[in-house]
Amino acid sequence: MDLAAASAAPRHLLAAGRAAETKVDPELAGVGRGFNMSFGPDEEIFGDGEDAAFAYHVVSGAARTFRVLADGRRQVVGFHLPGETFGLEPDATHHVSAESVGPSEIRLVGRKHLDIAAQSDAAVARWLWRQATGELDRLRNHMMLLGRQSAAEKVGAFLLEMARRTVGRDAVDLPMTRMDIADYLGLALETVSRTLAKFEREGVIAMASCRRIQITNPAALAVA
Amino acid sequence: MDLAAASAAPRHLLAAGRAAETKVDPELAGVGRGFNMSFGPDEEIFGDGEDAAFAYHVVSGAARTFRVLADGRRQVVGFHLPGETFGLEPDATHHVSAESVGPSEIRLVGRKHLDIAAQSDAAVARWLWRQATGELDRLRNHMMLLGRQSAAEKVGAFLLEMARRTVGRDAVDLPMTRMDIADYLGLALETVSRTLAKFEREGVIAMASCRRIQITNPAALAVA
DNA sequence: CGTTTTTTTGAGAGCGGTCAATGATGGTGG
DNA sequence: CCACCATCATTGACCGCTCTCAAAAAAACG
Numbered sequence: 001m002d003l004a005a006a007s008a009a010p011r012h013l014l015a016a017g018r019a020a021e022t023k024v025d026p027e028l029a030g031v032g033r034g035f036n037m038s039f040g041p042d043e044e045i046f047g048d049g050e051d052a053a054f055a056y057h058v059v060s061g062a063a064r065t066f067r068v069l070a071d072g073r074r075q076v077v078g079f080h081l082p083g084e085t086f087g088l089e090p091d092a093t094h095h096v097s098a099e100s101v102g103p104s105e106i107r108l109v110g111r112k113h114l115d116i117a118a119q120s121d122a123a124v125a126r127w128l129w130r131q132a133t134g135e136l137d138r139l140r141n142h143m144m145l146l147g148r149q150s151a152a153e154k155v156g157a158f159l160l161e162m163a164r165r166t167v168g169r170d171a172v173d174l175p176m177t178r179m180d181i182a183d184y185l186g187l188a189l190e191t192v193s194r195t196l197a198k199f200e201r202e203g204v205i206a207m208a209s210c211r212r213i214q215i216t217n218p219a220a221l222a223v224a
Numbered sequence: 225m226d227l228a229a230a231s232a233a234p235r236h237l238l239a240a241g242r243a244a245e246t247k248v249d250p251e252l253a254g255v256g257r258g259f260n261m262s263f264g265p266d267e268e269i270f271g272d273g274e275d276a277a278f279a280y281h282v283v284s285g286a287a288r289t290f291r292v293l294a295d296g297r298r299q300v301v302g303f304h305l306p307g308e309t310f311g312l313e314p315d316a317t318h319h320v321s322a323e324s325v326g327p328s329e330i331r332l333v334g335r336k337h338l339d340i341a342a343q344s345d346a347a348v349a350r351w352l353w354r355q356a357t358g359e360l361d362r363l364r365n366h367m368m369l370l371g372r373q374s375a376a377e378k379v380g381a382f383l384l385e386m387a388r389r390t391v392g393r394d395a396v397d398l399p400m401t402r403m404d405i406a407d408y409l410g411l412a413l414e415t416v417s418r419t420l421a422k423f424e425r426e427g428v429i430a431m432a433s434c435r436r437i438q439i440t441n442p443a444a445l446a447v448a
Numbered sequence: 449c450g451t452t453t454t455t456t457t458g459a460g461a462g463c464g465g466t467c468a469a470t471g472a473t474g475g476t477g478g
Numbered sequence: 479c480c481a482c483c484a485t486c487a488t489t490g491a492c493c494g495c496t497c498t499c500a501a502a503a504a505a506a507c508g
Binding site (some may be wrong): 177178179189190193194196197210 | 453454455456457
């Protein structure tokens with residue numbers, strides 16, 4: 001209905017991950033009261049356990065959310081690209097940490113304002129709901145990946161997911177390091193690198209640079 | 225069975241998986257309008273993609289929620305023990321399938337009734353909120369397990385988790401098969417069996433039967 | 449242009465998966 | 479009550495994938 005634009009041609013504007021203007025979700029923009037912040041590479045955006053006072057909307061760049069185990073092992077929970085929102089928790093506390101991947105521009109909107117807006121504006125309320133659903137679904141899909149698939153399947157699924165979230169269909173651009181990808185997929189970074197090399201040898205992908213990947217044969221990346 | 229223990233710690237009654245009366249969450253009970261159903265071993269409770277018309281509350285027995293990949297590989301998303309509720313989705317559709325593990329008694333409460341009750345009763349609303357938070361957290365913890373840990377750490381964490389959710393502290397009882405556990409942890413069932421055997425050789429656990437495990441040295445199971 | 453970080457590539461080992469056989473367990477019917 | 483059968487669990491042997499360690503190559507940065 002009123003959200004047709006948002007759902008049909010979703011929220012990703014960036015063709016190549018270079019800083020550019022991105023449209024903010026109309027529901028989020030309507031709330032007003034937000035403000036933008038710039039973050040440098042690897043800079044903390046919020047920490048696990050802190051109060052969740054804001055929703056974070058990526059304007060440009062990218063963010064990662066993650067948890068660390070006591071011994072330092074890290075599990076990246078998700079990557080967040082321009083046009084996407086993260087950091088919304090059902091309760092008042094963050095259960096993951098968040099960092100900027102490269103330099104990024106993030107728009108912060110106070111939770112309080114969001115909740116108020118949701119009460120008077122059904123579209124905002126629906127949007128909040130959809131965020132929660134989407135996050136749950138993302139997590140379950142991610143779990144499928146982590147638990148039962150080979151390295152090739154994991155990396156393949158990752159590439160397809162990134163491609164899906166990128167408008168410039170021709171080439172996926174990866175703002176994150178191999179290490180980030182490895183911690184996202186539950187692999188060693190060397191395995192990620194090797195798997196990509198294998199895909200390239202097989203002619204499934206072409207790498208313009210190590211951060212810019214052309215998917216030549218998407219079908220070969222899909223799960224068996 | 226011992227009902228005294230039940231009143232001390234309301235949620236879990238079953239010492240040994242035998243049918244017994246379990247107290248329903250007060251918030252859920254207050255809604256009324258629910259009804260009970262019995263399920264046989266491996267019987268479907270609901271399917272992935274179906275309408276999510278009910279909340280499912282385990283009275284006795286146990287349930288598993290899971291997803292299957294096209295090629296048959298299965299990822300168990302969660303086990304649900306007496307006193308726990310599952311099948312609540314933020315939107316109107318199930319995103320996992322659910323089956324009864326053994327014979328079980330499940331109480332179904334219509335979502336519509338829940339939503340109505342939540343509007344007039346703040347306690348019910350809070351309870352719904354807490355369910356969502358808990359599920360999100362469970363999923364993220366599960367992800368940590370799947371991605372970055374060894375078989376021993378996975379099985380250890382699983383045992384500790386089951387112990388935490390069991391009132392009869394002395395011994396954990398596992399209603400599910402080794403296959404179920406394997407699909408939950410992202411391992412082969414043989415690996416689960418071997419790991420349990422190793423724990424027993426090391427004196428960390430004692431197995432009264434293969435479904436009933438005594439944790440002798442919990443510290444040895446905790447993550448490094 | 450030197451320095452640092454990131455990525456690639458190699459060699460080797462170990463963990464866990466697969467295949468296969470044996471041992472328990474529980475339910476059913478003679 | 480016991481024999482039988484189906485299911486589940488255990489154990490063994492072996493192999494391959496992925497991790498670890500190590501070093502070179504490439505890219506990013508000042």
